[in-house]
Amino acid sequence: MFEWFWNILYNLGFAHKNARCLFLGLDNAGKTTLMHVLRDDRVALHVPTQQPTAEEIVIGAVRFRAFDLGGHEAARQIWRNYYAKVDAVVFLVDSVDRERFPEVKSELDGLLGDDQLKDVPFLILGNKIDMRGAASEEELRMSLGLHTLTTGKGTNPVSDIRPIEIFMCSVVRRMGFGEGFRWLSQYLS
Numbered sequence: 001m002f003e004w005f006w007n008i009l010y011n012l013g014f015a016h017k018n019a020r021c022l023f024l025g026l027d028n029a030g031k032t033t034l035m036h037v038l039r040d041d042r043v044a045l046h047v048p049t050q051q052p053t054a055e056e057i058v059i060g061a062v063r064f065r066a067f068d069l070g071g072h073e074a075a076r077q078i079w080r081n082y083y084a085k086v087d088a089v090v091f092l093v094d095s096v097d098r099e100r101f102p103e104v105k106s107e108l109d110g111l112l113g114d115d116q117l118k119d120v121p122f123l124i125l126g127n128k129i130d131m132r133g134a135a136s137e138e139e140l141r142m143s144l145g146l147h148t149l150t151t152g153k154g155t156n157p158v159s160d161i162r163p164i165e166i167f168m169c170s171v172v173r174r175m176g177f178g179e180g181f182r183w184l185s186q187y188l189s
Helices: 003-011 031-040 098-112 137-143 177-185
Strands: 017-024 053-059 062-068 088-094 122-127 164-168
Touching (some): 017 031, 031 053, 031 062, 031 088, 088 177, 098 122, 137 164, 164 177
Parallel strands (some): 017 062, 017 088, 088 122
């Protein structure tokens, strides 16, 4: 189903890239579902992640070693243990659960402020846009305090600043995140 996306990445010159990627975000944001959609191209009901899992995911010519670390409060305490040698962070947000936006902002601010991640590109995925009452991209951008921090969705890499961008998506409907991974791929060496 995503063959067109993989071909685009390959044609853009992303051959033979390897990247370590962290899938982060609060519990119930869709991290495990996204990992399984990318790996197996299927959606299934998953139990909350209780311990870190790692998967090899190939997107075009980019081979990701992706780590799903869980998002419940106890799991967030070990995120820091995985920062070394990470090439990208994919941070998922449940765009329907506005009550948790302050908690999401706090966690994201902590990640963005951590010196170990200062040069790591951040792909922020506002998930569940297929559900009634989902926040818009602008609302999510404002709620997370990112209105002046994002670097744009273009395909021309930025320099001297950390790449950060928000893409709205629905993992279960398989829409929106492909563009985000395409954007992220340009920042992987």
